[in-house]
Amino acid sequence: MIRHFDPFVLPFIVGFTFLLTALAVLYSRWFIQLEAGSHPKILSAFFSLKTLNAIKEVFLECLIHRKIFKINPMLGYMHMSLAFGWFLLILFGKLETFIYTGRFANAIYYPIFFRFFELNPHQSALLNFFNISMDLLLLFVLSGVCLAIIKRFKSRVTGLKQTTKHTAGDRWALSTLWLIFPLRLLSESLTAAFSGNGSIITQPLGDFLGSFLPAQQLAYISWWGYSVCLGGFMAALPFSRYMHIPTEIFLIFLRNWGIFTNKKYSGVSNFELHACSRCGICIDVCPVNNESGRRTTQMVYFLRDLREKKLKHSITENCMMCGRCEQVCPVAIPLTTQRQIQRDKSMQKPFSDFSYLERISYNANEPKTEVLYFAGCMSHLTPGIRQSMIKILEASGIKYSFLDEKGPICCGRPLKLSGKTEEAQILSEKNRTLIMASGAHTLVTSCPICYKSFKEDYHLNIKILHHTEFIDQLLVKKQIAIQRSDEKIAYHDPCELGRGSAIYNQPRQIIRRVGQLVKHPDERENARCCGGSLANLSVTTSERNEIQQSVSSYLSSQPCDIIATACPMCKKSIGRFAEKPVKDIAELVASGLDESFMNEKAIKNQKYNELIFE
Amino acid sequence: MDNNDFSLSVALAAIEPSFAWCIGCGSCTATCSAAQFTEFNPRKINLLIQRGEVAAIKQELKKCMLCGKCQLICPRDVNTRKIIQNLKRIMQ
Numbered sequence: 001m002i003r004h005f006d007p008f009v010l011p012f013i014v015g016f017t018f019l020l021t022a023l024a025v026l027y028s029r030w031f032i033q034l035e036a037g038s039h040p041k042i043l044s045a046f047f048s049l050k051t052l053n054a055i056k057e058v059f060l061e062c063l064i065h066r067k068i069f070k071i072n073p074m075l076g077y078m079h080m081s082l083a084f085g086w087f088l089l090i091l092f093g094k095l096e097t098f099i100y101t102g103r104f105a106n107a108i109y110y111p112i113f114f115r116f117f118e119l120n121p122h123q124s125a126l127l128n129f130f131n132i133s134m135d136l137l138l139l140f141v142l143s144g145v146c147l148a149i150i151k152r153f154k155s156r157v158t159g160l161k162q163t164t165k166h167t168a169g170d171r172w173a174l175s176t177l178w179l180i181f182p183l184r185l186l187s188e189s190l191t192a193a194f195s196g197n198g199s200i201i202t203q204p205l206g207d208f209l210g211s212f213l214p215a216q217q218l219a220y221i222s223w224w225g226y227s228v229c230l231g232g233f234m235a236a237l238p239f240s241r242y243m244h245i246p247t248e249i250f251l252i253f254l255r256n257w258g259i260f261t262n263k264k265y266s267g268v269s270n271f272e273l274h275a276c277s278r279c280g281i282c283i284d285v286c287p288v289n290n291e292s293g294r295r296t297t298q299m300v301y302f303l304r305d306l307r308e309k310k311l312k313h314s315i316t317e318n319c320m321m322c323g324r325c326e327q328v329c330p331v332a333i334p335l336t337t338q339r340q341i342q343r344d345k346s347m348q349k350p351f352s353d354f355s356y357l358e359r360i361s362y363n364a365n366e367p368k369t370e371v372l373y374f375a376g377c378m379s380h381l382t383p384g385i386r387q388s389m390i391k392i393l394e395a396s397g398i399k400y401s402f403l404d405e406k407g408p409i410c411c412g413r414p415l416k417l418s419g420k421t422e423e424a425q426i427l428s429e430k431n432r433t434l435i436m437a438s439g440a441h442t443l444v445t446s447c448p449i450c451y452k453s454f455k456e457d458y459h460l461n462i463k464i465l466h467h468t469e470f471i472d473q474l475l476v477k478k479q480i481a482i483q484r485s486d487e488k489i490a491y492h493d494p495c496e497l498g499r500g501s502a503i504y505n506q507p508r509q510i511i512r513r514v515g516q517l518v519k520h521p522d523e524r525e526n527a528r529c530c531g532g533s534l535a536n537l538s539v540t541t542s543e544r545n546e547i548q549q550s551v552s553s554y555l556s557s558q559p560c561d562i563i564a565t566a567c568p569m570c571k572k573s574i575g576r577f578a579e580k581p582v583k584d585i586a587e588l589v590a591s592g593l594d595e596s597f598m599n600e601k602a603i604k605n606q607k608y609n610e611l612i613f614e
Numbered sequence: 615m616d617n618n619d620f621s622l623s624v625a626l627a628a629i630e631p632s633f634a635w636c637i638g639c640g641s642c643t644a645t646c647s648a649a650q651f652t653e654f655n656p657r658k659i660n661l662l663i664q665r666g667e668v669a670a671i672k673q674e675l676k677k678c679m680l681c682g683k684c685q686l687i688c689p690r691d692v693n694t695r696k697i698i699q700n701l702k703r704i705m706q
Binding site for chain 2: 348349351352353354356357359360377378380381406407408409410412414415418420427532534537538540541545569572
């Protein structure tokens with residue numbers, strides 16, 4: 001083995017050893033920090049299909065970059081050529097040396113600097129095939145490097161309006177990474193010029209360069225440069241965004257084994273944090289960025305600041321928590337969870353006194369109520385929604401009660417989103433008691449914020465429905481009927497209902513019964529944030545208005561007569577600036593109720609139960 | 615008047631300029647979820663801060679549920695939740 005040695009390989013060996021040591025230390029530390037109960041879970045999942053699934057996902061996402069291809073083919077090609085191309089270079093290089101030497105174990109650097117050590121041209125057809133393949137693969141990777149350089153200066157080529165601002169570590173790693181492959185091409189070509197061991201690209205290029213340059217001397221310098229860049233890149237990797245290359249692989253395995261970040265920051269959160277490649281795909285979709293021009297708060301920067309331990313509270317706070325970034329993230333990092341954890345951490349001791357709620361009780365009379373309606377704070381400011389729901393409930397003939405008719409107790413989600421989980425629990429506990437005292441089997445709410453809160457934090461053992469789900473059921477079961485009109489209706493998905501609770505179909509099914517559903521580009525998972533979000537405590541009024549204006553003008557420009565939504569907050573936000581009428585689905589249904597059907601079916605209901613203030 | 619503490623008023627206006635836009639219409643108080651159940655008056659809190667009578671508001675602030683109705687109703691677009699949130703942070 002010593003026969004294949006030259007001092008120029010040392011920078012590579014140093015960099016590589018450093019990288020392996022750093023990764024071993026970091027990963028074992030994070031692995032130990034995993035939440036209690038994770039380790040047995042991994043053990044039991046290790047020898048199962050989950051591991052095979054993880055391998056498949058690693059191939060598709062880490063090498064092929066399938067998700068990025070879906071976002072933009074050019075961007076996908078760039079990532080694939082670098083990742084998959086480099087992987088194949090390593091693989092083919094290893095195979096070539098294996099066939100050449102007949103030994104599997106060679107010095108780690110031997111395949112990388114193969115053409116420096118073995119100057120004789122290959123004799124066998126098989127080895128020549130490898131030589132040609134290696135040249136083509138290098139070309140493949142270089143095309144990715146070219147795209148990456150173009151992207152840095154003109155990001156629109158790859159479908160991104162804006163690309164990420166880099167840190168010093170990133171720039172160092174990026175420069176060395178860009179230099180690695182051109183230097184490899186140069187070294188191999190110059191060596192081919194005097195030895196003739198090149199192939200379809202390196203040989204002609206080498207012959208050309210050798211015709212006017214001292215190839216042998218320059219080749220040696222170039223091999224040094226190549227080794228230094230490789231070593232430099234590997235040494236910089238743990239401090240740069242390229243940490244995502246090894247980390248994403250581990251994250252995919254952990255995820256497939258069922259290990260996620262829960263409510264607390266743990267070892268897996270570290271894997272998530274370092275798996276961010278700072279690709280910047282989250283920047284363009286962020287409502288705070290697009291409409292308000294603030295480029296410090298997006299997830300890519302949030303995670304970077306968190307990683308470098310210089311995260312400011314104002315950054316953590318300045319987010320709508322609309323979840324659009326999470327939806328497009330090619331690494332599928334649970335971004336809003338990460339931010340929520342930081343919000344929870346930054347809060348001081350509870351500062352509230354809700355003792356006035358103790359006086360409120362629920363007077364449950366006979367007969368028992370079936371459906372309990374909770375309008376929510378925001379619906380009280382959109383009386384149209386509240387009244388429509390009452391009209392629909394009356395028409396359905398169901399025995400219902402209106403829990404917060406005299407005014408709602410906040411569901412607690414706004415406090416929770418601001419990091420005040422303990423205080424939010426006081427509110428949810430109170431509401432929970434009132435809800436359970438009603439004896440209803442179904443809880444219906446008009447507010448997606450309350451809905452998400454009920455579903456996630458209340459641990460109720462009754463059915464929880466958003467009013468779109470409830471109305472859809474009523475229509476399907478023919479408990480109400482509506483008259484269809486010809487009006488064209490575009491539906492705006494509220495964040496908390498769509499991305500937050502995965503309710504996309506019921507609102508659309510209702511709209512198809514009311515009128516014509518108009519499709520538009522930014523719907524379902526790609527729906528925009530209306531700007532009204534209660535999750536952002538730092539955005540200024542004018543910034544908020546810009547977001548509201550932008551989404552309103554987008555929706556107004558769709559070929560529709562009515563803009564429909566299913567959230568009082570969205571209705572208010574869009575309604576302020578929209579040029580077309582904005583209606584909640586409940587309002588559309590209530591105004592289209594078939595009166596003749598009602599007269600036969602509806603029993604005049606009384607509200608049986610109500611809140612009592614002592 | 616000489617004993618009044620205007621530092622809070624100045625600090626708040628620096629954090630959130632819309633603090634000064636309030637016309638005292640009382641919409642926030644009329645719509646407030648907490649005010650349905652107890653004595654709680656966002657308008658009065660604003661007035662007390664502007665007058666520099668800050669001692670009285672600490673206990674009052676604790677009643678806010680942060681639901682955001684006041685912000686939605688405000689005709690002057692005052693960023694009420696941001697103000698309350700920062701007030702809580704300062705007073706804590």
